[in-house]
Amino acid sequence: MTDEEKFRFDLSGFLVRPAILERDEVDAIVEQIERIHHNPDALPPEHRAVPGGPASVLIDHPKVLDVLHEIIGPDVRMENCFSVWREKGQEHGGLHGGGPQQGDPIFGYRVNNGRIHAGMVRVVFELTDVTKKDGATHFIAGSHKSNFPMHPDHMSLEEDKRSPFLMTYECPAGSAIFFTENLCHAGPVWQRDTPRVAVLNAYAHLATHWHRLRIPPEVLSALPREKQVYFREPWVADFRTSPATINTIERFLNNDEPPVNTDTKP
Template structure:
């Protein structure tokens, strides 16, 4: 089992998990440089590197320390549904607390444990590319809210300093760490307080058979990825019964068969 017993206990209890320093300093620096150029000077990058998850950031798509957690909390076949970078300056924020409670019933977001196995819906992974201290204002969580049976109570939904829930918490970690959380966990990206930016990449993974986000990856970026990484954008189905035996849309088949299409869902 690749997750430790302590990690599994922690993820189930709280709804999130920090894996510190999964990237090397060189990998982290290369992604920071890529995002910096994307913002300031995209022409200096190859077209297929002008957005995440292309170029240096593609190391994140199927990082072994990420995939082993996803396989255990989602299942053996996962897709990468959503990805974006943040370059958050002091005073900027993502938004208020959201998620938790009633979403638990939803098969896309819901969190269940059966027969000793976690079956999470969508799981977000935050890759922090700068050191994070507790007071900085990285992602905040209400632990346990991924399993809450009642709607989130307004008394616990404030991010104002003197009105915060006693349960609201966050993390500290070195640059190059990954933070996993079930999308069912009540969470927020509060005001960033540090005078240097928060640089990071956020992914959302889901079961192969589900499809929540429409695909936004630029065609050039998708085309520039190796087949093993394109596999994370394959079409969202599990079994094709038009063939005998049924064709199973697993990663091995996708990688071994160049004809198998990637997801062709494109925004108009």
């Protein structure tokens, strides 16, 4: 992560890394998502949900981990993942999040001793070219550090009522957009004639877990071991042993413990 990227992320709460994926990676994931949403039976069961199959390249992409290690810390887990096939007129929803939650260990955003400590970080992988008019994810820049609750005057997505701080991005297919979940953001109505195709991953510190995982067990168990690492149990130190056992990547790779269980009923 360059100093400029760090400055930009800290200032605004989001960061675009353009075109980090190869064309063939983008094409394979778009085809997978098209089938997930319209014809899942055409896929093997272990590819019928992200992050399985071609989308698994996103879990531990070096240009993503690089940023996450800088803004979350050296030990990260992936804790949620979903794909989007959004047709014109469809939306995720209005502005949400933001404001004075810095004290919250799950969502909070802090900077200490020159280091960023973000809670949950969302990474959006845009799999088509996106312009600012299309209606991709929008942000109220700086709201991740706001000390007052989000003001209603800044919460509209209507064309003539938008906050001057409402920002979005343009990017080529295969780009990654990082944002702290403490940032006020929205998934507005999609405006383009062709669909928005995207994968949204959420990452957090190894010791925290917000989303209960809903990735189907057959998808998780088919991932290579070095990708299952990102779904290991959320703890750091096990004091049942002396010295304490640390939940490192190496520890997980060197045993046959399954990734965190997705199979339990609500």
